[in-house]
Amino acid sequence: MWQEKNNCLYREFMFQDFKRAFLFMQSVAAEAEQLNHHPRWENDYNRVQIWLSTHDSGNIVTDLDKKLARLIDKIYDVGEMEQSVEKNTTQVTEIKLYTDGGSRGNPGPSAGGYVLMNSDNNILVKRGVYLGVTTNNQAEYKALKLGLEEVLKKQIKHVDVYMDSLLIVNQMLGNYKVKNNDLRPIYDEVNKLIRLFDQTTFTHIPRELNKIADDMVNKALDKELKI
DSSP: OOEEETTEEEEEEEOSSHHHHHHHHHHHHHHHHHHTOOOEEEEETTEEEEEEOBGGGTSBOOHHHHHHHHHHHHHHHHHHHHHHHHHHHTTOOOEEEEEEEEESSSSEEEEEEEEEEOTTOOEEEEEEEEEEEEOHHHHHHHHHHHHHHHHHHTTOOEEEEEESOHHHHHHHHTSSOOOOTTTHHHHHHHHHHHTTSSEEEEEEOOGGGOHHHHHHHHHHHHHHHTO
16 A cells, blocks of 8 residues: 655555566556656565655645556556466366457447456456457457457467357357358458367357456447547
C-alpha cells in the first residue's frame, strides 16, 4: 500500500526476480511518459521503491501523483495475476476454451473474446480484442483463432472448445462446408492451428453458458467505441 510521508507517496514492490522487476519498471515508465510525470525510484535486484511528488507544485503530493499511483498498482496487479497463471498452467494438461465474436452492424465494428479454464473451471486467462470491421461469423472465427493461439502459448496440446455459434462448430466438425469466400481464409488458418494439438473437441453451447466470453467481446467494443 502507498504511504504518504515527507510530502511524497511511497511504496515498495517485491518481485520473483530482476527480470520481472525490470519489466515492471518498463511498464511504469511508459505510463509515466504518457502523463509527463516521472517518479523517483530505486531498484535493487527484485526490489523496486517508488516515490511520487509533483515538482512544479513545490514537491508535494497532488492528484497527478495519486493518478500515477493507481496506474502503477494496476500494472503490479496484472503482473501478479500473470505470474499466478504461469504457476497454475505448469500443472495443466488440458484446457477448456470458450470463445465468442460479435459485430455491431454485421458487418460493423467487431470484437472477439476468449476464456481459458482448467478442468476445475478456474479461469486462467480471459481477454477481449477489437477486430475492426468484420461480420459476426468472421469475428467468431478470429476469436477462435486467438484463443487457440493463447492455448498453444501455454504449451498445452489438449483443448476442448465451447462456442455458441452452431455454424462455426459444425464447420469445424466437418458437418457443414465453408461456402463463404470471406470465411475460407480464416477457417484454413484455424485448421492449421488445430493440427498443432494432440487432441481437440468442439461443443456447441447455449449463449447463456458463454457469458464470460460474450462479456469480453462487449467490453472490447465499448472501449474501442468509447461507450
